[in-house]
Amino acid sequence: MSGLSLQDISMRFDLPNGGSVQALENVSLDLKPGELMSVLGPSGCGKTTLLNILAGFLAQTSGRLELNDHEITGPDAERGMVFQKGALFEWMSVRDNVGFGPSMKGMPKNDKTEIVNHLLDVVGLQEFKEKAVYELSGGMQQRVALARCLANDPDVILMDEPLGALDALTREKMQSLVLKLWKETGKTIILITHSVEEALLLGERLIVMAPRPGRIHKEYRLPFAELGVGADLREVKKHPDFAVKRDEILNMIWDMEEEIMGRTEEAS
């Protein structure tokens, strides 16, 4: 079966003081190629841990993880990663950052230049290609990060709060860009966010995770991503279902947070 498949993924961190944290417990999930999934959940519910396992930076303590019928054992160019910030190489120009993956593969210079130029056009940074990345604004830097990831043509793109550090307006533009890229490239994308609206907009599928132990609490299938491609996202937000779903999920997460607070209060 092609696509991404998670079977009973569990992750336990052993702490130095002898205790342990069950960051994930029996997470199972199947993602078809080209699916866009957003992940929501209260802080500490294991979202980053899950993404790190998918990227191959962490090895799960149990369970099985497959992409296109082969097991995932470590980081690989087939799974690209977009971080919240600080992952660009500030000693390289914008162009060299975007061309990093192709360079590592030893791609011929002409092919590489073509890819880089194309992607710089797509993210609208053609004029800035000679600039150093630290000369760009936060939003531009995230566009570079997206382009860098796409230049490598991965099967799956993993994003950990990619827009979390941006202001509201830039964020909205970037959301449109993510949708556009998703549609144009047909990549499988998993996107972690703290914003319920963003999760609704950027997820054909949306999973809400619950903490202690980290697990999938509820899953939704949503129409908004499809509607949002090439459209004004503010219009999509006016969709009658949007507010309903948003309030439902907000309450769900709110309850989880309350429970966590209650538990820590009891414990102390």
Next chain:
Amino acid sequence: MTGLFVLAIYLGIFIAAYFIVTKVVQRATMKDYTSLKTVTFGDESAVRPNRWAGIISILTLFLIWGMFTGSSLLPKFLHAPGAYVGTLEFTYTAEADGERDDGTVTVVVFPRETETAAPDVEPGDGFAKNDSSAIAQWRTGLVRVDKNDEITKKDGAKVVAINGQAILPGETVQIENGAVTLSDKGTPNVAPYRGWQMEPLYLPPPEQVWSRTLTVLSDGFRSFTLFEHLGYSLFRVVAGFLLGALVGIPLGYAMGLSNWFRGWFDPIVEFMRPVPPLALIPLVIIWFGIGETGKIILLFLAALWIMAIAARSGVSGVNISKVHAAYSLGASKWQIMRHVIMPNSLPEIFTGARVAMGVCWGTVVAAELVAAEQGAGMMIMVASRFQNTDIVILGIILIGVIGFGIDMLMRWAERLLVPWKGKG
């Protein structure tokens, strides 16, 4: 005492210049962005070195130097009072067998350069005869007043008064342009007025240092030219530093990348780090002698730990998401080393290199002070042995200037090579 006086003058110039420059000169000129900030006190970014203050600061140092050495570069009225030169006279009263008699003592105080003999004087009458003596400027001298007297100290004569003022051994009587102290054995000790100026032996005036600079430039010092001395020191620093960096940086990388290397070398590095290189000089001399090998090995050791630690912290300073990103982009371990870890650690390494160069420069001078045939440190050491204070000062100035130059050069290279420093 003189020190307090110098400090007072220094503070005076500091405060006066502050008011003159900030209230009068700059009022009209400051018009950039910073001048629009209303909160500057506590805003470090608004604090920039005042260029006027820098210039005046240096001029003040030279001014004070000139004032207290009687420099010919300054008009006379600015000089601090100098040590007395001329002729002193005082009378002493000797007492023997209940009788008293006066004698006059004439003391010639001569400038250090022109040795002068004691003048001839009339012996005068009475049993206490007149005496004379010659003392160099800044010096004091015992005058054996009883030597030519009819009744000497051995026969029981005692000095009981100076200029008519009664005096006991250990006491002092002020005379015009000086003071006379009776020594424990009863001999007058003449101390001409010393003034506020420094003796050239301790601190020569600036022009003397300058003229000495010119002679050293043309004649060299101890069979090497000035540039050879400095060149040797610089060569040792550069050779030692390069060797240290060549070994230290890979060592630091290895320590930052491998458990085994970290475990193996951590104790050594942590142990060697607090040992000042100066403490190694004796051992290095015992092992390698005073030649070039020993010096370069010493500097190698001085630079090695600093560079290793800098490279190690450069590796551990890599934001882990950069490494993760590179792996996800398909980079191999070697490519991560080459394209992520090395450039990312360059700023740290440059900082380390600046520290190491500074330490090496200080260490080489110290090592040359201990033993060397040529070099900046050797120059000031030998000069001080021969009381050539002007060469000592020249050496200190050159050492400071070169050390500063090295640091500026490193900063310039840093700006050029790692423009992304601090921008991560």
